[in-house]
Amino acid sequence: MLECKIKKAFKNFYLDTDFLMEDSRLGLLGPSGSGKSLTLKAIAGLIKPDSGKIILNGRTLFDSEKKINLKPQERRVGFLFQDYALFPNFTVEENVRAGLRDKNSADIKEKLNEMRIFHIRDKYPDQISGGERQRTALCRILVNDPEILLLDEPFSALDEYLRSEIEEEVMKFIDTYKLKTILVSHNKEEVYRICDSIVSISSGKTNSVKSRTNFFENPNNITEAKLIGIKNFSTFDIKDNEIFLKAWGISIKTSRKFDGDIIAIKDKAMELSNQPINENSIRIKSYRLIENINSCLVIYNEDDQIYEDLKIEISKEGYKKLKDGPIFLTIDEDALICLEEG
Numbered sequence: 139m140l141e142c143k144i145k146k147a148f149k150n151f152y153l154d155t156d157f158l159m160e161d162s163r164l165g166l167l168g169p170s171g172s173g174k175s176l177t178l179k180a181i182a183g184l185i186k187p188d189s190g191k192i193i194l195n196g197r198t199l200f201d202s203e204k205k206i207n208l209k210p211q212e213r214r215v216g217f218l219f220q221d222y223a224l225f226p227n228f229t230v231e232e233n234v235r236a237g238l239r240d241k242n243s244a245d246i247k248e249k250l251n252e253m254r255i256f257h258i259r260d261k262y263p264d265q266i267s268g269g270e271r272q273r274t275a276l277c278r279i280l281v282n283d284p285e286i287l288l289l290d291e292p293f294s295a296l297d298e299y300l301r302s303e304i305e306e307e308v309m310k311f312i313d314t315y316k317l318k319t320i321l322v323s324h325n326k327e328e329v330y331r332i333c334d335s336i337v338s339i340s341s342g343k344t345n346s347v348k349s350r351t352n353f354f355e356n357p358n359n360i361t362e363a364k365l366i367g368i369k370n371f372s373t374f375d376i377k378d379n380e381i382f383l384k385a386w387g388i389s390i391k392t393s394r395k396f397d398g399d400i401i402a403i404k405d406k407a408m409e410l411s412n413q414p415i416n417e418n419s420i421r422i423k424s425y426r427l428i429e430n431i432n433s434c435l436v437i438y439n440e441d442d443q444i445y446e447d448l449k450i451e452i453s454k455e456g457y458k459k460l461k462d463g464p465i466f467l468t469i470d471e472d473a474l475i476c477l478e479e480g
Contacts, residue, residue: 144190165333173342174322183210216284222275231259237278253277370403385446398476407473410464419468
């Protein structure tokens with residue numbers, strides 16, 4: 139278990155994280171510059187918070203009130219940086235030894251074999267593949283028997299064809315050694331595949347930890363909704379059993395009550411058709427089309443001098459079935475999501 143409740147002021151940024159990690163794999167999901175990497179560095183002891191506490195499996199790593207601040211090498215926290223942080227003038231074996239807390243622990247042959255890098259132990263980082271560099275960095279972590287592994291966007295710099303291969307390697311490593319892991323990412327697909335629970339972070343502040351299913355199915359605020367891929371948001375008014383979505387000038391009949399600041403619409407809540415489906419079907423006079431590899435993005439705007447774009451994603455197969463293109467848009471009023479700001 140990891141408890142992280144810290145605050146730190148930087149020149150133009152304020153970090154305020156508060157979460158409890160109970161599952162084996164936690165995703166820290168947020169946009170660039172949201173404070174994800176700073177949070178990991180505080181847990182690892184690379185930066186010192188102004189206040190708060192960090193407790194790992196009952197051991198206090200940091201406590202401002204008790205004046206406890208363990209050195210990084212005392213924390214038993216493994217940190218895999220995005221660029222692996224290997225020394226370019228050290229061999230694979232020398233890089234692994236450089237990470238040893240106990241420099242007298244000479245026999246690392248077993249670990250090099252386990253990580254399948256013994257045969258390249260005398261090579262330098264620029265002489266080995268990206269996967270071998272990653273295994274070298276992981277081996278350097280493993281020799282110190284960490285209690286938790288911190289992954290700072292380890293796949294973001296990789297080409298697409300390498301990403302899945304190396305991600306799979308890391309997952310095998312985590313499962314084999316049963317390591318509790320925090321993955322920092324801005325990639326929702328990556329977090330969904332790897333993590334059991336997720337906490338979002340925006341402008342330095344964390345939200346509540348959620349199970350993976352709950353996070354992707356039930357966003358509570360705009361930050362969470364954007365992170366799971368929702369593209370459409372609007373303020374609203376309700377009058378005479380209708381909700382008026384101000385961003386697009388659209389009215390939908392509804393008997394629901396909405397408590398919140400913003401309405402979000404998931405793609406699956408919208409249906410394009412050649413015929414009206416129900417009383418909420420809206421006739422589309424014109425639209426713009428953006429074609430992706432496997433889908434099409436239909437962009438509807440009744441008057442771009444007044445309203446914002448409404449973006450509707452549809453599969454290519456679904457779009458082709460519409461023959462001359464969509465004529466009606468139907469929004470499922472039961473699938474509208476009411477969100478808080480934040």
